[in-house]
Amino acid sequence: MRYNVAWCITGAGHFLLESFEVFLKLVKNRDVKVTTLLSGAGEEVVCVYGVLDKLNQISPGGYYQEIILEREQGKGFPKAGRLARGTYTALVISPTTANTVAKMVCGIADTLVTSAFAQAQKGNVPAYIVPTDYKEGTVVTKLPTVIDYDVCIGCDTCPPLKKCPSDAIKMVEKPTIDLTLCRGCKTCIDLCTYGAISFGKEIETRVRKIDEDNVHKLSLFEGVTILKYPYEIYDAVSSLDVS
Numbered sequence: 001m002r003y004n005v006a007w008c009i010t011g012a013g014h015f016l017l018e019s020f021e022v023f024l025k026l027v028k029n030r031d032v033k034v035t036t037l038l039s040g041a042g043e044e045v046v047c048v049y050g051v052l053d054k055l056n057q058i059s060p061g062g063y064y065q066e067i068i069l070e071r072e073q074g075k076g077f078p079k080a081g082r083l084a085r086g087t088y089t090a091l092v093i094s095p096t097t098a099n100t101v102a103k104m105v106c107g108i109a110d111t112l113v114t115s116a117f118a119q120a121q122k123g124n125v126p127a128y129i130v131p132t133d134y135k136e137g138t139v140v141t142k143l144p145t146v147i148d149y150d151v152c153i154g155c156d157t158c159p160p161l162k163k164c165p166s167d168a169i170k171m172v173e174k175p176t177i178d179l180t181l182c183r184g185c186k187t188c189i190d191l192c193t194y195g196a197i198s199f200g201k202e203i204e205t206r207v208r209k210i211d212e213d214n215v216h217k218l219s220l221f222e223g224v225t226i227l228k229y230p231y232e233i234y235d236a237v238s239s240l241d242v243s
């Protein structure tokens, strides 16, 4: 029997590509329908990391297989209300920003994703959450497309600026990528003759104690399972299969 899972994406670059890999595998191998819900920031990161097109392979459209965008929903997020009506077997939030974790811990439900979580709790739908900021210390995360200004010499003729299909590169003393416009197509990388542009460069960022504490508080909620890595979603969702 097919079962329905609601997958929420928040505005995190960390674990984003890994979350996509897991869901692509799930829809290929398991009898699962996935509705994808994106917070406003979630939609932005999906664009800048260049995976918007892949979403259609996971949620191709049709009932319980839609892509639901926060900006297309009203202030009450009516589609999140489905979670309270017993139509989903599980809710998965991956990646989950520190911001969304903090809001869920406080019972705030003012975004599509935090509202979906609140409704899932009211409907006794189990929630699987993969936080980006799990334990105080550091995490290594991948950047979207960035310009290395130690290498960029700011050519007047900057080919990436001239040929970016999204017009996302502007001249502000030196070429600058506007991440609100970037679609993560990577066209610019090969066009820069100096090799100043890269995608997926790794950086280390600090995880704050408050974020670790919030994850711990969330783990104590009834019906919530915290997963450390996106790959753990595969077994968690597979085990829900009732066929």
Ligand SMILES: Cc1cc2nc3c(=O)[nH]c(=O)nc-3n(C[C@H](O)[C@H](O)[C@H](O)COP(=O)(O)O)c2cc1C
Residues within 6 Å of the ligand: 009, 010, 011, 012, 013, 014, 039, 040, 041, 042, 045, 048, 096, 097, 098, 099, 100, 111, 132, 133, 141, 144, 179
């Ligand atoms: C490219 C990019 C990557 C980001 N990655 C992360 C991240 O890995 N973890 C995180 O907590 N916030 C990250 N943020 C910040 C969040 O997007 C920001 O806090 C946003 O308000 C979260 O909104 P949401 O929780 O409703 O999705 C990132 C922002 C950008 C622009």
